[in-house]
Amino acid sequence: xxxxxxxxxxxxxxxxxxxxxxxxxxxxxxxxxxxxxxxxxxxxxxxxxxxxxxxxxxxxxxxxxxxxxxxxxxxxxxxxxxxxxxxxxxxxxxxxxxxxxxxxxxxxxxxxxxxxxxxxxxxxxxxxxxxxxxxxxxxxxxxxxxxxxxxxxxxxxxxxxxxxxxxxxxxx
Amino acid sequence: xxxxxxxxxxxxxxxxxxxxxxxxxxxxxxxxxxxxxxxxxxxxxxxxxxxxxxxxxxxxxxxxxxxxxxxxxxxxxxxxxxxxxxxxxxxxxxxxxxxxxxxxxxxxxxxxxxxxxxxxxxxxxxxxxxxxxxxxxxxxxxxxxxxxxxxxxxxxxxxxxxxxxxxxxxxx
DNA sequence: TATTGTTATACTCTATAACTATA
DNA sequence: TATAGTTATAGAGTATAACAATA
Numbered sequence: 001x002x003x004x005x006x007x008x009x010x011x012x013x014x015x016x017x018x019x020x021x022x023x024x025x026x027x028x029x030x031x032x033x034x035x036x037x038x039x040x041x042x043x044x045x046x047x048x049x050x051x052x053x054x055x056x057x058x059x060x061x062x063x064x065x066x067x068x069x070x071x072x073x074x075x076x077x078x079x080x081x082x083x084x085x086x087x088x089x090x091x092x093x094x095x096x097x098x099x100x101x102x103x104x105x106x107x108x109x110x111x112x113x114x115x116x117x118x119x120x121x122x123x124x125x126x127x128x129x130x131x132x133x134x135x136x137x138x139x140x141x142x143x144x145x146x147x148x149x150x151x152x153x154x155x156x157x158x159x160x161x162x163x164x165x166x167x168x169x170x171x172x
Numbered sequence: 173x174x175x176x177x178x179x180x181x182x183x184x185x186x187x188x189x190x191x192x193x194x195x196x197x198x199x200x201x202x203x204x205x206x207x208x209x210x211x212x213x214x215x216x217x218x219x220x221x222x223x224x225x226x227x228x229x230x231x232x233x234x235x236x237x238x239x240x241x242x243x244x245x246x247x248x249x250x251x252x253x254x255x256x257x258x259x260x261x262x263x264x265x266x267x268x269x270x271x272x273x274x275x276x277x278x279x280x281x282x283x284x285x286x287x288x289x290x291x292x293x294x295x296x297x298x299x300x301x302x303x304x305x306x307x308x309x310x311x312x313x314x315x316x317x318x319x320x321x322x323x324x325x326x327x328x329x330x331x332x333x334x335x336x337x338x339x340x341x342x343x344x
Numbered sequence: 345t346a347t348t349g350t351t352a353t354a355c356t357c358t359a360t361a362a363c364t365a366t367a
Numbered sequence: 368t369a370t371a372g373t374t375a376t377a378g379a380g381t382a383t384a385a386c387a388a389t390a
Contacts, residue, residue, distance in 0.1 A: 030313045031312050031313070033314070037331060046258055086215070144338070150203045152202065152205050156201065169315045
């Protein structure tokens, strides 16, 4: 399926054929890898997003924000959330607003820097996140059930390495 | 150290401590894998999205739609695009509208079914997609440059398997 | 001056449901 | 009746830039 060069007659656009052919047939391993990565992730993400919506009336970014907080008992500053979630500051404000309205997180003044705020999970937020995380975990376990553990470990290790590489490459 | 399925005694949870601890400490390999997958993809996706925006004033969904068409010389019906892009029909209409306004794709009546439309790349669309795809490929090659080819192949193979598994699991 | 966070704005993507025109 | 696609609606996420308070 991969190398089936379809010898398309060059009747249409004479100038662009070369580049088009190249794009179509000469996908490098890197590109193929990226597309596969994206496809995998989208598939799972769609599934998770749907369930998050129908089961908890929440979204992936919101879940993500809470997950960050769950791992940071002292709370996180807005800017730190922004960095970890890889979105801009205005965004974090918006998502935090919604979560705060629902009573799941709280903004607390930072002792050391009066410009800063620390966002923390409330007790209710912690509880709800626990419920979501448990279900979330079950969904994921179900999705990955067929893959043997050894391969999962292998995959996780490779992804870890890739992440390091990409992080280095993007920081330039 | 991975196969330690901690089938937690799951005592009646009078406090939330048990569940919190479980969530924090007992991440199964599947969950860890999923989070790593998501992190990797987001990292790359953010990068690509930014460049797509600054370099071509376009977005990932638009690029995706064009990529689908580029691989389907006869064009694709709206419904097929919807399935392949994993979004709903109304969405495809919107994205197609924008691309059509820019002259990059065209809607063509389907010969066999008068309800249906086939979306095709225009000559200009094909050309622009070629430019984008070439740059896109270079970005990706740059991001993945540090990983040896062998590992990329391994990773691609594992992802391929995972995708099959997930597709089967989500179709139930 | 620089940094932290908010506000204001605008746009894209997204899903849902009602609608049309064919099948 | 069922399917293909559009329209209308509503909402979330996103980036950008201007702004306030504090460092």
